Amino acid sequence: xxxxxxxxxxxxxxxxxxxxxxxxxxxxxxxxxxxxxxxxxxxxxxxxxxxxxxxxxxxxxxxxxxxxxxxxxxxxxxxxxxxxxxxxxxxxxxxxxxxxxxxxxxxxxxxxxxxxxxxxxxxxxxxxxxxxxxxxxxxxxxxxxxxxxxxxxxxxxxxxxxxxxxxxxxxxxxxxxxxxxxxxxxxxxxxxxxxxxxxxxxxxxxxxxxxxxxxxxxxxxxxxxxxxxxxxxxxxxxxxxxxxxxxxxxxxxxxxxxxxxxxxxxxxxxxxxxxxxxxxxxxxxxxxxxxxxxxxxxxxxxxxxxxxxxxxxxxxxxxxxxxxxxxxxxxxxxxxxxxxxxxxxxxxxxxxxxxxxxxxxxxxxxxxxxxxxxxxxxxxxxxxxxxxxxxxxxxxxxxxxxxxxxxxxxxxxxxxxxxxxxxxxxxxxxxxxxxxxxxxxxxxxxxxxxxxxxxxxxxxxxxxxxxxxxxxxxxxxxxxxxxxxxxxxxxxxxxxxxxxxxxxxxxxxxxxxxxxxxxxxxxxxxxxxxxxxxxxxxxxxxxxxxxxxxxxxxxxxxxxx
Amino acid sequence: xxxxxxxxxxxxxxxxxxxxxxxxxxxxxxxxxxxxxxxxxxxxxxxxxxxxxxxxxxxxxxxxxxxxxxxxxxxxxxxxxxxxxxxxxxxxxxxxxxxxxxxxxxxxxxxxxxxxxxxxxxxxxxxxxxxxxxxxxxxxxxxxxxxxxxxxxxxxxxxxxxxxxxxxxxxxxxxxxxxxxxxxxxxxxxxxxxxxxxxxxxxxxxxxxxxxxxxxxxxxxxxxxxxxxxxxxxxxxxxxxxxxxxxxxxxxxxxxxxxxxxxxxxxxxxxxxxxxxxxxxxxxxxxxxxxxxxxxxxxxxxxxxxxxxxxxxxxxxxxxxxxxxxxxxxxxxxxxxxxxxxxxxxxxxxxxxxxxxxxxxxxxxxxx
Numbered sequence: 001x002x003x004x005x006x007x008x009x010x011x012x013x014x015x016x017x018x019x020x021x022x023x024x025x026x027x028x029x030x031x032x033x034x035x036x037x038x039x040x041x042x043x044x045x046x047x048x049x050x051x052x053x054x055x056x057x058x059x060x061x062x063x064x065x066x067x068x069x070x071x072x073x074x075x076x077x078x079x080x081x082x083x084x085x086x087x088x089x090x091x092x093x094x095x096x097x098x099x100x101x102x103x104x105x106x107x108x109x110x111x112x113x114x115x116x117x118x119x120x121x122x123x124x125x126x127x128x129x130x131x132x133x134x135x136x137x138x139x140x141x142x143x144x145x146x147x148x149x150x151x152x153x154x155x156x157x158x159x160x161x162x163x164x165x166x167x168x169x170x171x172x173x174x175x176x177x178x179x180x181x182x183x184x185x186x187x188x189x190x191x192x193x194x195x196x197x198x199x200x201x202x203x204x205x206x207x208x209x210x211x212x213x214x215x216x217x218x219x220x221x222x223x224x225x226x227x228x229x230x231x232x233x234x235x236x237x238x239x240x241x242x243x244x245x246x247x248x249x250x251x252x253x254x255x256x257x258x259x260x261x262x263x264x265x266x267x268x269x270x271x272x273x274x275x276x277x278x279x280x281x282x283x284x285x286x287x288x289x290x291x292x293x294x295x296x297x298x299x300x301x302x303x304x305x306x307x308x309x310x311x312x313x314x315x316x317x318x319x320x321x322x323x324x325x326x327x328x329x330x331x332x333x334x335x336x337x338x339x340x341x342x343x344x345x346x347x348x349x350x351x352x353x354x355x356x357x358x359x360x361x362x363x364x365x366x367x368x369x370x371x372x373x374x375x376x377x378x379x380x381x382x383x384x385x386x387x388x389x390x391x392x393x394x395x396x397x398x399x400x401x402x403x404x405x406x407x408x409x410x411x412x413x414x415x416x417x418x419x420x421x422x423x424x425x426x427x428x429x430x431x432x433x434x435x436x437x438x439x440x441x442x443x444x445x446x447x448x449x450x451x452x453x454x455x456x457x458x459x460x461x462x463x464x465x466x467x468x469x470x471x472x473x474x475x476x477x478x479x480x481x482x483x484x485x486x487x488x489x490x491x492x493x494x495x496x497x498x499x500x501x502x503x504x505x506x507x508x509x510x511x512x513x514x515x516x517x518x519x520x521x522x523x524x525x526x527x528x529x530x531x532x533x534x535x536x537x538x539x540x541x542x543x544x545x546x547x548x549x550x551x552x553x554x555x556x557x558x559x560x561x
Numbered sequence: 562x563x564x565x566x567x568x569x570x571x572x573x574x575x576x577x578x579x580x581x582x583x584x585x586x587x588x589x590x591x592x593x594x595x596x597x598x599x600x601x602x603x604x605x606x607x608x609x610x611x612x613x614x615x616x617x618x619x620x621x622x623x624x625x626x627x628x629x630x631x632x633x634x635x636x637x638x639x640x641x642x643x644x645x646x647x648x649x650x651x652x653x654x655x656x657x658x659x660x661x662x663x664x665x666x667x668x669x670x671x672x673x674x675x676x677x678x679x680x681x682x683x684x685x686x687x688x689x690x691x692x693x694x695x696x697x698x699x700x701x702x703x704x705x706x707x708x709x710x711x712x713x714x715x716x717x718x719x720x721x722x723x724x725x726x727x728x729x730x731x732x733x734x735x736x737x738x739x740x741x742x743x744x745x746x747x748x749x750x751x752x753x754x755x756x757x758x759x760x761x762x763x764x765x766x767x768x769x770x771x772x773x774x775x776x777x778x779x780x781x782x783x784x785x786x787x788x789x790x791x792x793x794x795x796x797x798x799x800x801x802x803x804x805x806x807x808x809x810x811x812x813x814x815x816x817x818x819x820x821x822x823x824x825x826x827x828x829x830x831x832x833x834x835x836x837x838x839x840x841x842x843x844x845x846x847x848x849x850x851x852x853x854x855x856x857x858x859x860x861x862x863x864x865x866x867x868x869x870x871x872x873x874x875x876x877x878x879x880x881x882x883x884x885x886x887x888x889x890x891x892x893x894x895x896x897x898x899x900x901x902x903x904x905x906x907x908x909x910x911x912x913x914x915x916x917x918x919x920x921x922x923x924x925x926x927x928x929x
Contacts, residue, residue, distance in 0.1 A: 127659035138918040142910055145659065333767070336925040402731075403796045426781050509736075509782060509927040517924070523631040525917055526656060 074539075077317075077532035080310040083302065086129040087116040091306040099303045099324045104296050110282035114154055115217075118241040121148035122224060135527050136312070136322075137301040143292050150289045154280060155240035158247040161277050168266045172237040178263035179218050180204055188234040198226055201233055210259035210267075213252075217245040250274035300324050313533035337534065340514040345541070347431060347513070348496040354436045355443040355492045356485060363447035363484070367454075381444050389438065393505045396434040400425035400506070426508030434506045439495055443488035450484030450559050483559035490549065490558065494542055514538060587846040588645075590619045595648040597624030599810065603866035604648070606884070608854040615853070618846065629653060633662045633836055642838045645847045648697070651690050651830040655913055658693035663834040664844075665692045671848055673856040675875035684857070684873045688830055690909050695855055696832040696872035698863065701895035701904070702740050703826035705793055705808040706800035708818045719825035720748035722800065723776055733789045733801030736782035738769075738923035739912055740802070740827045743905055745772035747825060757911050766919055770926050782927070793819050805895050809868035813886065813893070823900040829907045832872065870896035 028036035084091045089112035097105045120126040130144030162169040169175075176185060180201060187199045201222035208215040221242055225233045250256075250271045259267065286293040304322050305312060312322050319335040320327055329335070362381065366374050384392060399405045402421040410416040424430055454477060462472040500515035507513070514534060521531035549555070593609065595601045601622060609620045623644065625632055630653050636642045649657065657663040666672075668689055672681035682689065688696040706716055711728055721728055722744065734741050746756050746765070749772045759765035773780075781798060783789055789803035790811045805826065811817050833855070835847045853859065860871035861879035868890060871877065880890050891897055895904075 124661045128661055131656070131659050134914065135917055139914050141659070142914045145913075334921050334925050336921065336928050339928050397791075401792075401795060401797050504784060512928075523628050525920070526630060526634065526660070527917070528634075 073528075073532050074536045075532075076528050077313045077530075077536050078309045078311065079529065080305060080312070081308050082129055082132050083306050084308055086120050086125050087113065087302070087306075089113075090116050090302070094299070094303045094306060097299070097303065099300050102296055104283075104294055105299055107281070107283050109299075110286055110293075113286065114151060114244075114282050115241055117144075117147060117151045118155070118239065119220060119224070121151055122239065123228060131526070133301055133305065135316075135525075135530070136305060137297060139292060140298065140301065143290050143298065147286065147289050147293075152240060154282070154285050155244035157278055157280050159240050159243035161273075162243055162246065162270060165270060165273050166266055168263070169243070169270075170237070172233070172235055174263070175218070175238050175242075176234060178204065178261055178267075179207060179215070179222075185234075188232075191232065191234065193232070198233065201226060204261060206255075206259065206261055210255040210261075211246065211249040212254070213245040213249045214242060217242045244280070246270070247274060247277060247279075251277075313529040314537070316530050317533040317537055337514065337517070340512070340517060341537070341541070344497055344513045344515070344538075347428060347511070348493050350432055351435050351439060351496045352443075352489050352493045354432060355440055356489065358436065359440055359443035359447055359488065360481075360485070363444050363451055366444070366448045367451035368456075378448070381441055384438065385441060389501060390505075392438060393434055393502050396430070396437070396506055397425060400430055400433065425506050426511070428507070428511040430506035430508065431503045431511035431513075434502050435496060435499060438502060439492045442491040442495060446487035446491065446559070447481065447484040450487070451481055454480045482553075483557050486549075486553055486558040490546070493545075497538065497542060586842050587849060588840075588842045589617065589846075590621065591645040591843070591846050591850060592621045592623055592643060593646045593648070593850075594623045594625050594629060594644050596626045599806070599867055600869075603863050604854075606866050607863035608850075608859055611859075612850060612853050616849075618850075630656055630662075633657060634660065637662050637836070637838055640838070642836045644836055645839065645843050646850060647834050647836060648831065649834055651694055651696070651832065652907070652909055652912060652916075654694035654832065654834050655691040655909055657834055658691045659913075662837060663693035664837050664839075666695060666835070668695075671695075671852065673852055675857050675873065677875065679875060684875050686874065687906075688872050690830065693834050694830070694832055695834065695851060696830050697855060697860065698831050698869035698872055699828055699896055700831060700869045701805045701823075701826040701828050702735070702802055703805050703808070703895070704800055704802050704822040704824075705789065705811065705819050706822060707793060707796065707798075708820050710796065710799040715820065716800065716822055717824065719744055719822065721822070722802075723748045723772065725776055725779055728799060730799035731779050731781055731792075731797060732776065733781045733783050733792050733798045733803075735802060736784045736927070738919045739907070739916070740905075741773060742766070742769040742919065742923075743827065744825060745769040748772065753905075757908055760911070760915070760919075766922055770922065774926075793817065805893075806868050809893050813888065823895070824903050825905060826895055826900070826903075827905045827907055828895065830872065831869070864890050864894065868893040870894040 030036050030039035032039070090109060093109045093112045094105060097109065117126055120129065126144045126148040127141075130141040130148075133144070134141035159169075176188075180188075181204050184199060184202045191198055201219070203215055203219055218238065221239055222233055225231050225236050250267075251274050254271075256267055256271055283293075292298055300323075304324060310322075315322055315327060316330075317337055319330050319338050321330050366377055366381075369377065397404070401407070402423065402425075404425075406424060407416065407421040411418050411421065416422060424433065458476050458480070459472050462476045463469070467475065497513075498515050500513060500519050503511055503513045504516055504519075507516075515538075518531050518534045518538075521527045521534070546555075593604075595604055601624060605622070609622070612618065613620055626648050629647050629649050633642070633644070633647065636644070647663075654663060658665070668682040668685060669680050672685075672695065674680055675684045685696055688699070690696075704716075704719065704722065706721075706728075708715065710730060714727070716724075716728060722732055722734070742760055743756050746759055746769050747753060749768060751759050751768075760769065781788075781792060781801075783792075783801070783803070786804050786807050789798070789801040790807045792798045792801060793811065794815070794817050800822070805821070808819065808821050812819050812821065833851055835844065835851065839847065855873075857873055857875045858879065860873050861876040861881070863869070864871055864876075864880045865882070865884040871880065877896070880894065882888060883890055892899065895901065
């Protein structure tokens with residue numbers, strides 16, 4: 001009750017302000033005195049924000065579940081870090097090797113390969129790299145698998161000799177005593193798995209200067225044992241690669257002269273003995289594992305595919321390949337993707353055309369029938385949607401095969417001889433028939449909704465002005481139904497281009513699409529890079545056609561209703 | 562005296578604690594992935610149901626084995642592996658192992674000994690291919706033919722497939738090079754033990770494709786195991802290759818006029834892998850299940866429900882009668898001596914290397 005007068009005051013003061021505004025010649029002011037334009041903008045911005053907030057869940061959903069995974073998948077078509085990540089030393093060393101010659105790389109590269117492979121097999125990454133490179137050169141897969149198993153023994157020559165020299169070198173505890181800081185050693189003493197995460201290994205000051213190779217190798221070993229194996233590093237005996245690194249340090253450049261930390265005596269003794277050690281020839285050792293390591297093709301493949309990003313997958317996807325001499329066509333008996341892309345396009349166009357031919361009259365009838373009958377027929381059109389795709393496709397198999405319903409009927413009618421039955425399946429005919437049926441509703445529905453909006457009076461007007469039935473249809477009705485054809489065609493064509501289940505079942509060998517190969521590479525050969533490249537090309541082709549359509553017909557001319 | 566008692570008591574306590582530790586540290590729900598259909602049913606009867614009854618574990622069946630390799634890779638990349646035990650063919654197991662997606666196994670430690678004490682590694686023998694694969698069954702890809710459509714002299718050897726004069730009509734072959742290339746070379750006069758040496762060379766591969774080209778127009782290429790049985794039943798083809806278990810159900814259960822040609826059957830293996838990246842509880846459960854499901858009796862039990870041979874040598878004598886039909890299962894096993902006179906064992910190492918290369922050529926040949 002007591003509020004009422006106040007409200008009145010407020011509204012009357014607002015009224016005064018408006019009157020004042022009207023008398024004013026300056027910018028229009030809102031009730032609170034800010035310029036109206038600004039106030040309006042603010043209100044609109046608020047409205048826009050609210051609208052954005054409303055669509056935000058959908059936008060985020062689409063971004064997270066659709067756009068991001070597709071982008072991630074497509075990105076795989078150029079990604080190639082696996083080679084340089086798994087073989088960092090080898091790929092660096094290979095940079096100086098002349099891949100166009102016939103000589104295999106020298107001993108330093110093999111030594112780098114030994115180290116890389118050693119770490120890779122400990123982390124079980126060498127076989128993964130083998131499968132990757134096997135896509136480019138047959139046989140690399142087993143080469144890496146085999147070598148990974150045997151590379152562990154290669155450095156044992158040094159390990160044995162060092163251990164024979166002094167039992168000190170045998171245990172991890174002794175190694176840790178001079179590799180790790182005192183603080184770390186103290187914190188690890190008495191550590192048990194139950195205590196939780198073990199303190200991270202810290203390299204002792206000065207050891208990296210004294211034994212650069214060994215320190216680097218030991219650090220990698222420590223990191224792996226602690227983080228991947230989750231074993232107690234304090235008690236873990238070092239890998240063979242650490243012994244071979246120590247040998248390199250002992251016989252090569254080192255800072256042992258000024259080293260006076262723990263184990264200095266043992267190191268000095270080892271340094272004195274090392275020059276007389278039996279050595280390993282890594283190239284010979286690798287050749288012993290598999291003579292393919294002396295095959296220049298293997299090294300060329302590693303070098304050609306060592307960059308972090310590659311266009312190799314895209315080249316494969318267009319029947320080309322990378323080689324040391326640059327880019328070349330694949331041998332003719334391996335060219336497949338060009339044929340499949342072309343076939344996919346041609347057959348998708350054929351399917352779209354047959355959908356128009358069959359769908360147009362149906363949509364016309366639907367649009368011109370009384371609503372009750374039209375709805376009933378519409379249900380028939382939609383019926384296939386409610387049946388599983390596999391069931392529909394399998395049903396076509398029963399219909400189309402040589403001992404199937406259609407052929408049996410034709411034979412019974414005497415139109416076809418029984419030993420000369422029509423081949424309607426496992427070829428292009430089968431794919432076109434089955435896919436036209438499956439995609440037909442996508443043509444009929446937009447056509448129907450566009451035709452419903454065409455006034456029947458226009459046709460009557462045309463006829464009353466003297467047009468024949470055909471002229472009335474062709475000059476008056478058809479042009480108005482084009483937006484429906486456009487929408488239906490785009491839907492059908494884009495769906496057809498990516499189909500693979502139906503072509504796989506009824507297409508035989510001549511009726512399969514590029515998507516069948518994409519599916520094969522994604523799910524069977526695991527060559528996701530190539531699958532992604534094929535997918536990217538397909539996507540680009542669709543966008544290009546869409547663009548062309550927009551230029552020629554105009555995308556404004558597409559109506560879904 | 563006192564000391565002994567204390568010792569004994571503490572030992573008993575430790576053992577009890579250890580057992581309860583093991584029990585409480587195993588997940589009580591697991592997802593097992595397999596192929597579906599009759600095969601999953603046979604596993605349900607022989608393994609899952611008894612295991613659930615014994616342990617109270619809830620087993621969830623997933624029928625995704627056909628896409629297991631790609632799905633496992635995707636799960637692994639997403640860091641969320643939801644499968645505990647996966648049934649795959651040996652070549653896929655090899656691939657998963659190479660990719661680091663399957664756990665390495667130590668057969669003697671993780672698998673049960675045979676009843677007579679033979680170590681698992683010896684009981685499974687050569688069938689332990691790769692480092693991650695736990696074999697379960699031996700199946701074969703072999704040829705079935707319509708007895709009423711092949712005339713008076715039914716085929717007896719594999720080369721009938723290539724003999725369109727004696728056996729005119731369509732035949733079906735799998736839409737992949739594996740198996741077909743071997744058969745083509747064999748029927749082109751290459752000695753059996755030289756086939757892979759020949760197939761390593763580009764000329765050898767071309768030779769095989771040329772042989773296949775002689776029947777290219779008469780072949781319907783299948784990609785699903787159910788295709789050939791359907792085509793045979795409908796009389797679309799006169800002969801075709803498929804898995805022996807599919808032919809068994811077509812002949813014995815559906816009583817179709819079909820017979821089997823065991824000649825040059827290609828043995829393949831199917832078995833389990835445990836994915837990497839499982840939590841400790843789930844891994845313990847998966848290993849416990851594997852230990853149970855691959856013991857001698859369990860493998861023999863599976864053969865009651867499906868005509869695939871158990872992978873353990875010690876299971877063979879225990880193979881009995883079909884659970885519903887009551888017929889003796891031994892003569893329907895691909896490993897039965899009568900059937901296994903001339904066989905191939907899928908060469909895993911060879912195909913792991915050559916699969917991509919030969920498949921590219923094979924598919925290009927199909928398309929051109």
